[in-house]
Amino acid sequence: xxxxxxxSKTLDFTSDGSILVFEKLCKNYQLGEVELKVLRDIDLVIxxxxxxxxxxxxxxxKSTLLNIIGCLDHPTAGKYYLGGQxxxxxxxxxxxxxxxxxxxxxxxxxxxIAQLNIIENIEIPMFYQGVSEQQSEVRAIELAELVGLGxxxxxxxxxxxxxxxxxxxxxxxxANDPLIxxxxxxxxxLDSASGADILTILDRLSEQDKTLIxxxxxxxxxxxxxxxxxxxxxxxxxxxxxx
Amino acid sequence: xxFYRVRRTVKLGIKSLWLHRLRSTxxxxxxxxxxxxxxxxxxxxxxxxxxxxxxxxxxGSQNLIIKTVQPPEDQHxxxxxxxxxxxxxxxxxxxxxxxxxxxxxxxxPVRRVSQQAWYRNRKIPVEVIGTVPWHLETTPIRxxxxxxxxxxxxxYKQDICVIDEGIVNxxxxxxDPLEQHVKIASDYYTVVGIVSSQSLAAAGTQESVENNDAKxxxxxxxxxxxxxxxxxxxxxxxxxxxxxxQSGANVEKVELQEIIVKVANVDLVVPTRNILQTLxxxxxxxxxxxxxxxxxxxxxxxxxxxxxxxxxxxxxAISLLVGxxxxxxIMLATVSERTREIGIRRALGARKRDIIFQFLSETLILxxxxxxxxxxxxxxxxxxxxxxxxxxxxxxxxxxxxxFGISGAVGIAFGLYPAYRxxxxxxxxxxxxx
Numbered sequence: 047x048x049x050x051x052x053x054s055k056t057l058d059f060t061s062d063g064s065i066l067v068f069e070k071l072c073k074n075y076q077l078g079e080v081e082l083k084v085l086r087d088i089d090l091v092i093x094x095x096x097x098x099x100x101x102x103x104x105x106x107x108k109s110t111l112l113n114i115i116g117c118l119d120h121p122t123a124g125k126y127y128l129g130g131q132x133x134x135x136x137x138x139x140x141x142x143x144x145x146x147x148x149x150x151x152x153x154x155x156x157x158x159i160a161q162l163n164i165i166e167n168i169e170i171p172m173f174y175q176g177v178s179e180q181q182s183e184v185r186a187i188e189l190a191e192l193v194g195l196g197x198x199x200x201x202x203x204x205x206x207x208x209x210x211x212x213x214x215x216x217x218x219x220x221a222n223d224p225l226i227x228x229x230x231x232x233x234x235x236l237d238s239a240s241g242a243d244i245l246t247i248l249d250r251l252s253e254q255d256k257t258l259i260x261x262x263x264x265x266x267x268x269x270x271x272x273x274x275x276x277x278x279x280x281x282x283x284x285x286x287x288x289x
Numbered sequence: 290x291x292f293y294r295v296r297r298t299v300k301l302g303i304k305s306l307w308l309h310r311l312r313s314t315x316x317x318x319x320x321x322x323x324x325x326x327x328x329x330x331x332x333x334x335x336x337x338x339x340x341x342x343x344x345x346x347x348x349g350s351q352n353l354i355i356k357t358v359q360p361p362e363d364q365h366x367x368x369x370x371x372x373x374x375x376x377x378x379x380x381x382x383x384x385x386x387x388x389x390x391x392x393x394x395x396x397x398p399v400r401r402v403s404q405q406a407w408y409r410n411r412k413i414p415v416e417v418i419g420t421v422p423w424h425l426e427t428t429p430i431r432x433x434x435x436x437x438x439x440x441x442x443x444x445y446k447q448d449i450c451v452i453d454e455g456i457v458n459x460x461x462x463x464x465d466p467l468e469q470h471v472k473i474a475s476d477y478y479t480v481v482g483i484v485s486s487q488s489l490a491a492a493g494t495q496e497s498v499e500n501n502d503a504k505x506x507x508x509x510x511x512x513x514x515x516x517x518x519x520x521x522x523x524x525x526x527x528x529x530x531x532x533x534x535q536s537g538a539n540v541e542k543v544e545l546q547e548i549i550v551k552v553a554n555v556d557l558v559v560p561t562r563n564i565l566q567t568l569x570x571x572x573x574x575x576x577x578x579x580x581x582x583x584x585x586x587x588x589x590x591x592x593x594x595x596x597x598x599x600x601x602x603x604x605x606a607i608s609l610l611v612g613x614x615x616x617x618x619i620m621l622a623t624v625s626e627r628t629r630e631i632g633i634r635r636a637l638g639a640r641k642r643d644i645i646f647q648f649l650s651e652t653l654i655l656x657x658x659x660x661x662x663x664x665x666x667x668x669x670x671x672x673x674x675x676x677x678x679x680x681x682x683x684x685x686x687x688x689x690x691x692x693f694g695i696s697g698a699v700g701i702a703f704g705l706y707p708a709y710r711x712x713x714x715x716x717x718x719x720x721x722x723x
Contacts (some may be wrong), residue, residue, distance in 0.1 A: 118636065118716050139640045146638015157633045157720070161304050174638035179293050217635070 065257055066092040066115065066224050071124035073110050073280075084110045086280045087124070092226070094258070097252040099268040100261045102277035109230075111277065115229050115259060116149050117141045125198050131186050146174045150219030152229035157213040160201040164214050165191055171221040182221075188218035193247060198241045209240025216247055220256075227251065229260045233267060245270050295650075297431055309623075316619045317610025317659035321697050322662025327605040328684065329433030329670035329690040334601050336682035338594035345590060348583035351394075352427050353550045353562055355382075357543055360575040363408040371405050376577040377543040385572070390559045390564050392475040395423045399547040406459040407472035415456060415513040417522025425484070427549045435467050435482030437590060443516045454486045455512025471514070476524055479515060515517065527672075558584045558707070609695060610614060612659070613703040620652055620707035631711050632719025641712035648711050652704025653697065664689055 072087040084107045092098060102108050113119035114126060118131055118141075126133045128148060136144065137238030150171075153156075158167050165186045172182035190199050193205075193213035203211055212232060219227050230246070250268055252258055260267060268274050275285040306313040348354065359378030383398040400419035405412055411631040418424075423440045425431075430453070437451055450471060457466055466605035516524075527540045552561050562582050569578055624631070631644055639647075 050441060081424055109699075113717050116636065118720075139642075142635065142638055142643075151636050153720070157629070158634075159633060161308055162301075170634065171299060171637045172632075173294075174640070176290060178290065179297075189508060222638075267638040 060090045064091045065094050065096075065129055067089070067125070067127040068124040069127075071114070071121045071126060072198075073114060073119070074122045084280050085121075085238070086283060088280075090275070090282070092257065093157070094257055095252070095255045097248075097258045097270070097272040099271035099274045100259065101263070101265075101268055101274060102174060102276060102283075106277040107280040108277055110280075112230055112261050114153060114258075115226070117145045117272060131244075142174075146171050147222050147268075148225040149223040150222070152212070152215050152219050152227065152232045153177040154231035156203070156208070156215045156235070156236040158211055158214055158218075160203055163200050163202055164195060164206075167203065167214055168221055171218060173220055176223075185221065186217075189220055190214070192220075193217045199203045201230065208236050209243050212244050213247065216244070216251075220251075224258055226257045229258065231262055232260065233264065234262075298647055298650050299654065301647065303653045305627075305651060306654060308590045313655060316616055317662070318657050319615040320609070320659030321446045321612075321663040321666060322697075322701065323609035323612040324660050324692045325607050325667035325670060325695050327602075327695065328664060328667025328688050329674070330605050330683040331598070331666075331691075332671035332684045333674060334568045334594065334597050335428050335685060335688075336675075336680060338590065338597070338616065339547060340681050340684055341594075342589045344689060345583050345587045347429055348581075348586075349427055349551070350555055350584045350587060351551050351553075351558065353355040353552070353558065353565060354581040355548045355565065355569070355660055356549070356581065357546050358398065358577060358578045358579045359541075360577040361430040371541045372544060375542040376575055378545040378548055378552070380544055382569075382572065383545065383548050385568055386565065390561055391555050391567065392561065394551045394553050395426050395549075397421055397424050397427050397549040397551075398518060399424070399549065400521050400525075400544070401546040402521065404473050404525075406456065406460065406514060408469065410610060411460055413456070413459045415473070415511060415687070416513045417521065417525070418513050418515050419518040419525075419589075420515055421518055424515065424549075427551045431485045433483045433485055435480070435483070437482050438515060438517050443519050446491040446523055447517060448476060448478045449481045449513040449517070451484055452480055453484050453512045453514075454513060457512075458484055459511040461555065469618070473514065473516075474524065478495060478514075484515070492568065503672075536708075555584060558582060561710065609699055613699040615701070616655060617703040617707060620704060621650065621710065623651075624648060624707050624711040626717045627711075628714060629723040631714055632716050635714075635716035636720060644712040645708040647707075648708035649701070649704045653700040656700030656704075660693050663696065667692065704719070 057113040065132045068088050068090040071088040071090075072083070072084060075082040075084055088111070100108055101110060110119065114121055115265060117136075119127070121134055124134075128144065128236055131144075132145065145151075159170070162170075165183065172185065177185070180233060187196070187199060193216055194211055195217070198206065198210070203214065203236050206214065212235075214229075215231075218227075223227070232248070233244050236244065245267060248258060248260070252272070259272075260271060262268060269288070273285065273287050276283045301704070355378060359374075360376055378398075380398065383396050387393065387396045397420060402417040402419070403414055403418045407413040414645055420438070421443065422440055425437055433453070438449070441447070442449055450473075452460075452466060452471070460466070460471070461469070466480045466483060469480050471480060472478075484719070488646065495613075527542050527544055528557075530539070550565065552558060562580065565580060569580065634644065668684055674680050675682050
């Protein structure tokens with residue numbers, strides 16, 4: 047609430063416009079005696095407006111990378127700057143605030159809360175940031191209209207199709223106007239038509255200069271992005287720009 | 290802003306509880322019955338103790354009452370055809386008390402006789418109380434009209450009487466009783482005054498305090514008539530003759546039925562009791578007296594009440610504890626059932642304390658709703674107890690506040706751990722939870 051004002055004064059952009067910086071980032075898991083190195087010395091810079099696709103086979107460290115970018119997990123070693131702030135030193139409450147304020151999550155299984163209607167679901171991140179009641183309601187309706195669900199704001203998630211649910215999730219991710227939108231297989235649970243809808247929305251967000259990070263298996267989705275990273279055994283195998 | 294957060298969280302809590310209506314209701318039942326039992330038990334306990342204490346207090350806390358009782362060995366006549374039993378308190382006893390106890394305020398010797406009273410053609414059973422002018426100092430009975438007995442009445446053995454309201458109602462429905470003549474046995478007595486009813490005519494022993502209702506039902510006396518002690522002695526004598534079929538006549542001689550001793554203040558009651566005890570033991574070989582100390586009865590009643598309250602309180606507390614454990618159990622189940630929701634909320638920016646607040650408020654809603662319903666139920670039970678069980682009950686404001694406070698405390702105590710568990714779940718794990 048008071049920790050992070052909406053104008054985000056604490057987060058200065060570095061001069062070259064980079065939003066996210068990894069410096070020799072490592073993540074190890076202790077599995078009994080064995081130490082499992084899931085991420086090894088990742089160096090990565092993401093700039094404002096980037097549309098990045100992270101690819102890689104299972105076990106390559108995609109999910110771990112997503113968790114760290116989303117501030118759900120701490121790196122074992124190395125530095126992680128989000129908007130110029132060193133995230134690796136923050137405590138649990140501060141990480142929660144960063145997640146709510148600067149990261150917008152879009153999950154494969156939508157993860158809407160069943161007992162709340164569309165508006166209330168979109169309002170959740172604003173509620174935890176202390177946005178006032180009137181403001182958050184106005185903003186939620188605006189976002190519902192943006193993703194084309196302006197006429198179903200009082201419906202429950204169970205009354206919507208998968209594609210519509212994912213659109214609500216995208217609206218929710220945009221609620222606090224975050225620095226990055228983090229999508230984990232956003233079309234994984236959808237039929238191709240709905241999936242295409244979602245990709246169109248993501249493309250449109252990218253055009254509006256939002257920073258998107260999509261983690262996926264799907265080459266077609268990766269095609270939509272501007273930039274691709276391929277992970278293998280916890281390292282960046284290769285990265286390139288699409289256009 | 291804070292208000293909005295609270296309102297929102299409470300609304301969400303109600304929504305979640307409503308989603309599992311049956312479960313929530315069953316969970317709240319524990320608290321409902323716990324709170325209801327606290328209130329009902331306290332009300333019954335309070336009612337019982339208040340009645341007992343009122344009855345004892347009416348005897349007067351500065352009084353010591355010595356009553357004549359029939360000595361146990363005399364109860365079966367010793368084979369004689371005609372036996373004269375002489376026992377009980379005497380005028381000498383009263384005299385001795387007056388002379389040998391320094392801090393005594395008044396001594397009231399009392400003689401009681403059961404008789405019939407006539408006025409015109411109406412007849413009622415009454416208790417004739419032969420007493421002294423300062424009798425009123427020892428009881429809460431008030432003079433309503435006219436005057437009470439005077440020293441001159443005593444000296445000249447006047448045929449006058451003071452009647453209580455009970456008799457006024459029974460005998461003098463339409464007449465002004467003052468200056469009328471009431472016939473008791475074979476003599477007429479002029480009514481000079483009216484006093485308030487002595488609702489506890491024979492109160493004195495613990496048993497009579499408890500069995501007061503039973504005595505009223507036996508209901509021999511419509512009321513009491515006060516007559517100078519000297520007059521009573523002259524008119525009614527000191528002998529009672531009982532005719533029984535086989536053993537013939539049984540004659541008892543009793544001078545006084547009761548001596549009431551009043552001391553200057555409450556602190557003197559116990560030392561005076563000891564002196565009285567010694568005097569009585571020395572001059573009465575038979576156990577034909579009973580010493581009643583209302584103050585001690587009162588203290589004893591309070592002690593009993595304290596124990597009673599503790600016992601009732603513990604039983605009620607245990608039922609609340611069981612209710613609380615039930616709540617905790619359900620909340621733990623709820624938390625694990627909603628693991629994914631917790632993960633989502635954490636990812637969307639909820640801090641640990643937000644999660645704690647959310648689950649704690651759910652528990653509190655449950656316990657407060659249960660507490661309110663429990664209070665309603667708890668207030669109804671004493672009503673039925675009074676109505677059907679003929680037992681007095683008193684619901685005090687303290688017991689309501691107490692039980693409401695307890696239900697809140699139970700909510701916090703048993704809601705905190707599940708809420709804490711919820712808040713400390715790993716967000717990554719919870720998001721993966723199916």
